[in-house]
Amino acid sequence: MSASVSMPLGGVQVGSYEDYQRAQRAVDFLSDEKFPVENVTIIGSDLRMVERVTGRLSWGRAIGAGAASGAWFGLFVGLLLGIFAPDGSSWVGSVVTGLLIGLVFGAVFGAVGYSATRGRRDFTSTSQVVAARYDLMCNPQFAEQARAALARLSLRG
Incomplete structure (x- = not known):
């Protein structure tokens, strides 16, 4: 269904929630009530990017993290190559060699x-996009049914 001038993208609003978990809980409740949830859309509004600083980045941490990820990749490659090894000792050799080469290249x-980075970003962080509000939108032909079910959910607490 395409959006028109008279109907906003996603349909008409049947609920509004402070966080995504509550909006998700509402859709899950609608699904439990056998509501046709393919007619529902969750729309986040007033988006902002939140970056949480998780620690200081140093030479040791950068090299250690690179070595760890390289070791995992090297282990994976070693295991794949070990499949074609003619005997057990060369299988172990393939795995250990892959691990060590991956570790060295990852550290480098x-x-x-x-x-x-030349010291411009000496910290580690995680980022996510969050919304101030999550609106539950529904196809107009199912809106009243959705509102009635969500009213039952709000009465349950």
Whole structure:
């Protein structure tokens, strides 16, 4: 269904929630009530990006993180190559060699990546986009049915 001038994208509003978990709970409740949830849309409004600083980034941390991710990749490649090994000892050799080569290359790439920043970003962080409000929108032909079910949900607490 395409949006028209008279109907906003997603349909008409049947609920509004402070956080995504409550909006998700409402849709889950509608699903439990056998409501046709394919007619529902969750729309986040007033978006903002939140970046949480998780720690200081140093040479040791950059090299260590690179070495760890390289070791995992090297282990994976070693296991794949070990499948084709003719006997057990060469299988172990393939795995250990892949692990060590991955560790070394990962450490080198971690150091190169850190040096490329030239100290402009000496911290680690995680970021996410969050909304101030989450509106539950519904196809107009099912809106009253959705409102009635959501009213039952709000009465349950």
